[in-house]
Amino acid sequence: MKTTPFKDIHESIGAKMVDFAGFYMPVQYTGIIDEHQTVRNGVGVFDVSHMGEFIVKGENALAFLQSIISNDLSKTTSGQAQYSYLPNERGGIIDDLLVYNMGNEEYMCVVNAGNIDKDWNWFVQNNHQGAEIQNISDNISLLAIQGPKATEALQALTDINLSEISYYRFKKGVFAGIDDVIISATGYTGLGGFELYFPKEKSEEMWKKIFEAGAPQGIKPIGLGARDTLRLEKGYCLYGNDIDDETSPIEAGLSWVTNFKKDFIGKAIIQSSKEQGVQNKLVGFKMIDKGIPRHGYEIGDADGNIIGKVTSGTQSPTLGLGIGMGYVQKEFSAPESIIYIILRGKLLKAEVVKLPFA
Numbered sequence: 001m002k003t004t005p006f007k008d009i010h011e012s013i014g015a016k017m018v019d020f021a022g023f024y025m026p027v028q029y030t031g032i033i034d035e036h037q038t039v040r041n042g043v044g045v046f047d048v049s050h051m052g053e054f055i056v057k058g059e060n061a062l063a064f065l066q067s068i069i070s071n072d073l074s075k076t077t078s079g080q081a082q083y084s085y086l087p088n089e090r091g092g093i094i095d096d097l098l099v100y101n102m103g104n105e106e107y108m109c110v111v112n113a114g115n116i117d118k119d120w121n122w123f124v125q126n127n128h129q130g131a132e133i134q135n136i137s138d139n140i141s142l143l144a145i146q147g148p149k150a151t152e153a154l155q156a157l158t159d160i161n162l163s164e165i166s167y168y169r170f171k172k173g174v175f176a177g178i179d180d181v182i183i184s185a186t187g188y189t190g191l192g193g194f195e196l197y198f199p200k201e202k203s204e205e206m207w208k209k210i211f212e213a214g215a216p217q218g219i220k221p222i223g224l225g226a227r228d229t230l231r232l233e234k235g236y237c238l239y240g241n242d243i244d245d246e247t248s249p250i251e252a253g254l255s256w257v258t259n260f261k262k263d264f265i266g267k268a269i270i271q272s273s274k275e276q277g278v279q280n281k282l283v284g285f286k287m288i289d290k291g292i293p294r295h296g297y298e299i300g301d302a303d304g305n306i307i308g309k310v311t312s313g314t315q316s317p318t319l320g321l322g323i324g325m326g327y328v329q330k331e332f333s334a335p336e337s338i339i340y341i342i343l344r345g346k347l348l349k350a351e352v353v354k355l356p357f358a
């Protein structure tokens with residue numbers, strides 16, 4: 001397994017470590033519920049250094065990225081990040097990603113850990129424009145400091161006014177005495193905060209200074225377990241669960257990051273499914289009957305006929321009941337529709353709801 005620069009720190013503070021996307025990562029420290037509530041009510045730190053980063057630059061950088069991503073990157077300005085996905089020729093999703101407009105014809109793409117090699121090969125194979133591309137994943141560390149007290153906890157570490165960095169914007173500057181840190185108002189929790197990109201060799205120094213600065217706010221390390229419950233309460237997709245190479249972006253509800261006014265790989269198929277309509281839709285649901293939905297469980301109607309499948313599910317620490325996402329036939333996708341999660345032959349009643357859950 002690969003490791004991040006924070007492995008020794010995680011082990012020294014008692015983290016439970018697991019294999020995640022080929023990386024040796026902390027799943028929890030004090031417990032998922034405690035860590036979940038820490039981020040919802042205060043501030044927590046996630047080691048997400050397993051994510052991948054690609055640099056794309058030069059006069060052909062924009063043209064290249066426009067040809068392989070779904071969203072319209074030309075609408076961004078320097079200092080802005082954009083959510084998008086990489087479609088394949090079949091209209092499926094190779095990965096979802098963030099693209100940072102660094103200015104001066106340079107962009108940084110942030111991809112999922114389990115897809116780094118696959119995505120990089122896709123970039124290389126489809127770089128017909130001759131853009132300059134570089135895989136810097138092994139050189140970069142990434143910490144996500146999330147929660148309503150994140151700004152308060154971090155402000156003493158930089159002269160940059162963190163409260164002035166709006167959502168999906170970023171600044172690059174000195175942070176914790178380290179030069180050229182990217183301070184991005186993004187994250188996978190929906191609770192505010194920042195993601196910090198910095199040189200790998202500065203990892204221990206950065207960790208120490210963040211926890212010293214955030215001590216008055218009760219800052220804590222947070223594992224992948226709470227990361228999953230937090231993202232699910234906000235209805236955020238997880239690649240490999242809710243979307244994958246076979247997923248229709250339209251069924252997944254990703255029309256909002258699909259711009260058909262430009263050309264990109266897979267456009268014709270995706271546009272056709274948009275115009276003709278889809279048979280299934282990704283929905284969120286809350287359990288009415290007692291039970292915890294899990295990835296892979298079948299979804300049925302009142303008669304037990306299979307109408308879909310659960311892609312993500314958990315016991316919500318905030319709501320105190322089971323929640324999940326899954327694909328169901330379109331006629332069962334409207335909010336307040338009643339569906340049934342099939343658990344060991346039993347039909348457990350659930351209700352389709354609008355996202356986010358909490």
